[in-house]
Amino acid sequence: MEVRDAVDSDAEAIAAVADAPTVAMRRLVRDRTVRVAMSSAGADPNADAPAAEEQIHGFIGFDVEDGTVHVTRLAGTNRAVERLLEEPLRFASTEELPVEVLLVENESQLREAVEQAGFERVGDGPRFEGIPTIRYRFTDSV
Numbered sequence: 418m419e420v421r422d423a424v425d426s427d428a429e430a431i432a433a434v435a436d437a438p439t440v441a442m443r444r445l446v447r448d449r450t451v452r453v454a455m456s457s458a459g460a461d462p463n464a465d466a467p468a469a470e471e472q473i474h475g476f477i478g479f480d481v482e483d484g485t486v487h488v489t490r491l492a493g494t495n496r497a498v499e500r501l502l503e504e505p506l507r508f509a510s511t512e513e514l515p516v517e518v519l520l521v522e523n524e525s526q527l528r529e530a531v532e533q534a535g536f537e538r539v540g541d542g543p544r545f546e547g548i549p550t551i552r553y554r555f556t557d558s559v
Contacts, residue, residue, distance in 0.1 A: 418454050418455070418456070418474065418496055418497060418500045419454070419455055419456070420452050420453065420454050420455075420500060420501065420503075420504060421452065421453060421455075422450075422451070422452060422453075423446045423451035423452060423453045423476060424446065425443060425446055425447070427446065427451075427453055427473060427476075428440075428442045428443035428446055429442075430453075430472075430473040431445070431446070431451075431453065431473060431476045434473060434474070434475060434476060434492050434493055435476070435490065435492045445478050445489075445490060448480075449478040449479060449480045449489055449490075450478065450479050450480060450508075451476060451477070451478045451490075452476065452477050452501060452504045453473045453475070453476045454473070454474050454475045454476070454493060454496075454497035454500050454501050455471045455472055455473050455474060456471065456472055456474065473493075474493050474494045474496070474497035475491075475492060475493015475494055475497025475498050475500075475501055476490065476491075476492060476493060476501065477490065477491050477498075477501040477502070477504055477505065478490035478491075479504070479505040479508075479516075481512075481514065484514060484515075485514060485515050485516070485517050486505045486508060486509045486512075486514050486515070486516040486517070487516075487517050487518075488502075488505055488516065488517065488518040488519075491518065491520075491527060492527075495526060495530060498526075498527060498530045499530055499533070499534070502530065502531065502534045503534075506534065506535075506555060509555070510557075515554055515555060515556045516536070516554070516555040517552060517553065517554050517555075518531050518536060518552075518553045518554075518555075519542040519543070519550045519551070519552055519553075520542075520550060520551050520553065521545070521548050521549075521550055521551075522548070522549045522550065522551055523548075528551065528553075531553050532553075534555070535555055535557060536553035536554060536555045537553065537554055537555070537556075538551055538552070538553055539552050539553065539554045540552050
């Protein structure tokens with residue numbers, strides 16, 4: 418599984434993974450640090466644009482605010498999510514910052530992946546459209 422920076426032309430594939438509007442995913446790619454995970458066969462991690470045959474298996478969006486790396490979007494296959502979580506953790510380790518993730522309560526696969534990556538549940542997060550979230554934090558990098 419290869420990981421690279423997302424580009425505008427990835428927005429449609431990211432939208433399919435996230436089950437979200439393409440325009441929202443294009444905005445995410447432009448406003449955040451976004452990485453995509455794809456099959457490693459034939460992928461060139463140094464390419465400026467995705468190869469036509471690449472299939473995106475997941476993505477992660479994150480940014481830094483108030484001294485914390487915030488994962489703002491995360492979706493994909495189990496293997497992709499597992500690999501993608503390494504990206505903000507590596508950045509946070511270099512910068513000596515904690516990492517936070519908010520997940521919707523019913524996202525059991527994502528919760529499991531986040532917990533396996535070493536995040537600890539630190540409480541409830543805000544409600545999104547009435548749906549409760551859980552706040553996770555990783556502080557080993559601090």
